[in-house]
Amino acid sequence: MSGSEKVLVALVGHPNCGKTALFNALTGLRQKVANYPGVTVERVESDLASDLGHPLRVLDLPGAYSLNPQSEDEKITHDVLLDGMGTDARPGVLIVVLDATNLRLHLPIALEVRELGYPICVALNMIDLAEAAGMQLNVKYLEEALGCRVIPTSATRKYGLGPLVEAAAKLASSEFDASKTQWTPSTREQIILRRKSVEDILRRTVVVPGHPSLFTTRVDRFLLHPFLGPLALLATVFLVFQAVFTLGAIPTDWIDGVISSFASWTRSQLSSGMLSDLLVDGIISGVGAVLVFLPQILILFASLLILEDSGYMARAAFLMDRIMGRVGLSGRSVLPLVSGFACAIPAIIGSRSIQSPAQRLATILITPVTTCSARLPVYTLLIAAFIPNTVVAGLFGLQGFVLTLLYILGAVSAFVFAGLLKAFGLTGAGGYFLLELPTYRLPSMRTVLRGLLDCARAFIVRAGTLILSIMVLLWAVSTFPRPPEGATQPSISYSLAGKLGNIVLPVLEPIGFNWQISVAMIPGFAAREVLVSALGTVYAVESENSDDGASLTEKIKTDWSLPTALSLLAWYVFAPQCLATFAVMQREIRSLRLTLLSFTVLLVVAWLAAFITYQVASKLL
Amino acid sequence: MRKTLKELPRNTKARVVDVATGHAISVRLVELGFMAGEWVEVVHEAPLSRDPIVVECSGTRIALRRSEASLILVDDSLECSGVQS
Numbered sequence: 001m002s003g004s005e006k007v008l009v010a011l012v013g014h015p016n017c018g019k020t021a022l023f024n025a026l027t028g029l030r031q032k033v034a035n036y037p038g039v040t041v042e043r044v045e046s047d048l049a050s051d052l053g054h055p056l057r058v059l060d061l062p063g064a065y066s067l068n069p070q071s072e073d074e075k076i077t078h079d080v081l082l083d084g085m086g087t088d089a090r091p092g093v094l095i096v097v098l099d100a101t102n103l104r105l106h107l108p109i110a111l112e113v114r115e116l117g118y119p120i121c122v123a124l125n126m127i128d129l130a131e132a133a134g135m136q137l138n139v140k141y142l143e144e145a146l147g148c149r150v151i152p153t154s155a156t157r158k159y160g161l162g163p164l165v166e167a168a169a170k171l172a173s174s175e176f177d178a179s180k181t182q183w184t185p186s187t188r189e190q191i192i193l194r195r196k197s198v199e200d201i202l203r204r205t206v207v208v209p210g211h212p213s214l215f216t217t218r219v220d221r222f223l224l225h226p227f228l229g230p231l232a233l234l235a236t237v238f239l240v241f242q243a244v245f246t247l248g249a250i251p252t253d254w255i256d257g258v259i260s261s262f263a264s265w266t267r268s269q270l271s272s273g274m275l276s277d278l279l280v281d282g283i284i285s286g287v288g289a290v291l292v293f294l295p296q297i298l299i300l301f302a303s304l305l306i307l308e309d310s311g312y313m314a315r316a317a318f319l320m321d322r323i324m325g326r327v328g329l330s331g332r333s334v335l336p337l338v339s340g341f342a343c344a345i346p347a348i349i350g351s352r353s354i355q356s357p358a359q360r361l362a363t364i365l366i367t368p369v370t371t372c373s374a375r376l377p378v379y380t381l382l383i384a385a386f387i388p389n390t391v392v393a394g395l396f397g398l399q400g401f402v403l404t405l406l407y408i409l410g411a412v413s414a415f416v417f418a419g420l421l422k423a424f425g426l427t428g429a430g431g432y433f434l435l436e437l438p439t440y441r442l443p444s445m446r447t448v449l450r451g452l453l454d455c456a457r458a459f460i461v462r463a464g465t466l467i468l469s470i471m472v473l474l475w476a477v478s479t480f481p482r483p484p485e486g487a488t489q490p491s492i493s494y495s496l497a498g499k500l501g502n503i504v505l506p507v508l509e510p511i512g513f514n515w516q517i518s519v520a521m522i523p524g525f526a527a528r529e530v531l532v533s534a535l536g537t538v539y540a541v542e543s544e545n546s547d548d549g550a551s552l553t554e555k556i557k558t559d560w561s562l563p564t565a566l567s568l569l570a571w572y573v574f575a576p577q578c579l580a581t582f583a584v585m586q587r588e589i590r591s592l593r594l595t596l597l598s599f600t601v602l603l604v605v606a607w608l609a610a611f612i613t614y615q616v617a618s619k620l621l
Numbered sequence: 622m623r624k625t626l627k628e629l630p631r632n633t634k635a636r637v638v639d640v641a642t643g644h645a646i647s648v649r650l651v652e653l654g655f656m657a658g659e660w661v662e663v664v665h666e667a668p669l670s671r672d673p674i675v676v677e678c679s680g681t682r683i684a685l686r687r688s689e690a691s692l693i694l695v696d697d698s699l700e701c702s703g704v705q706s
Contacts, residue, residue, distance in 0.1 A: 188647075224665040355645075433686045434653075434684070
């Protein structure tokens, strides 16, 4: 390790030790998410300013109870500490993060990690909560017993961060040869011995044990109550969705207004012609159609982050485990599947925390059916155009009712698929459920904010790159070649897109799709929400001469029948129209057979669902 | 009396006697604090099926299914209960 090189400091600790909050407090809002070389595993790190000693980088490792990995995310921590997963990812210093309020559970990993020989120091985190509980700790003695610096910290109060960085920087200049690290999995005797030495250390470290917090016990008496618990869970889900659709609609309307005035301003500034069409029809309306959903996605994401950070998600997992277990999943599948309502990709990656390989596989395979936010633009467009907003049973608006129905259909299908996977023995047997229920805590605003910033950044980058390029490409293929002189049909039917649409039309005609839908469907495989922008482009290009100014909603309302719209909704519940999801699935499960099977089955099911919907609706309506 | 944690009634304290080896999570149970001599208590049962359960063990709440709880042998006899640590 050369002198000027930045030394990598890794944070190690249990899933509930406040490690990520500490990382965020140390680094502010400028983290970098990268992949390990060779293995595509997320790695979160950031540069750290330190006045003393070495320049540092900080790495936030996935939470682990020990070095004996029980799940994919714990395996990452194990692999990084033992072989670095590629040379530059090998840490030079470890900070072991312990929850000061529960040292009995947290200290063993400090003892285990110490045996690896890394230069280490300990962050005695959440010291503010320990003190509030009246606990008094002899930090000097703990330092003696562990043979390293122990720094009391509080991520939420930004307490002890300076001394922690200072200690890490001092360790960074010490000589350490990581290649000499030796490790063998701990035997049960070693684990028990370690717990025994923890008891010895605690006898002299804990001067006053403090009173245990009754808050969590009291809240759990209500939230885990056999009758009130499930009601509270339902109410929580209901509130989250209300927030997404009512609160989220307000900024959505503003963004929509800004985008349409920007579009008409742009059109007024340019002489009508191809450039104006490309800018307005292709780029502004295409990217805009996607951007308007940002507020709703952010509200959903914020709710999930708050539920997770407060400790409630673990309770939801406990309450749901029985139902999940019936179809071969576990309570641990709840968090990934719920985050699938935002996006399937983080949901699939989040499944790494599921310990049982069979349950993890089942969770990943059913994730594409959960109603991700990219379906929302499509649902919203079709519902606004075709479902009258009448009041049903004096309570629900019909539009909201249909939307809820689509979400329920997605969730029920996920369960049915999981059951089928289990019945066909594709996901294997051997499931279990084991989960620590953490103490309830106020969610860290910094953690929530950072999560939201990352989400918004990813979303805007996606709209600005992937979706922008698709829209330009789609505009080009639906404009060229130009129609011949004296053409009678709309010019788009002479273009490449028109021809492509006509090729796939025979497959899609039985389910009621016209060629405009067929054309828009093709880029829709890159990203679901593109369908809305693509339909906008196709219809805008089609009606280029008769600039009637009608909105897309009005255009499809006059152009499509109700059965066609319903069939398209049914198609979108199942269709595997997000290739990125399947790329990530393949990366995580490493089985091309199952990934392709999942894709094909969903495609067939989508077609059948749309077919049945179209045929039944055509007969009835 | 010796029984597995699976059969321990709610709100009854017992001491861990042993954790069965050989299951995928045997080691993790020990790491989470299920060791001979530790006090455990079933504090919550899931709705309807009363499975999974939440067990309190040395200040930590752990949710697990009854099938996993059957790996843990406990003793809830009175002479064992003595002074609660």
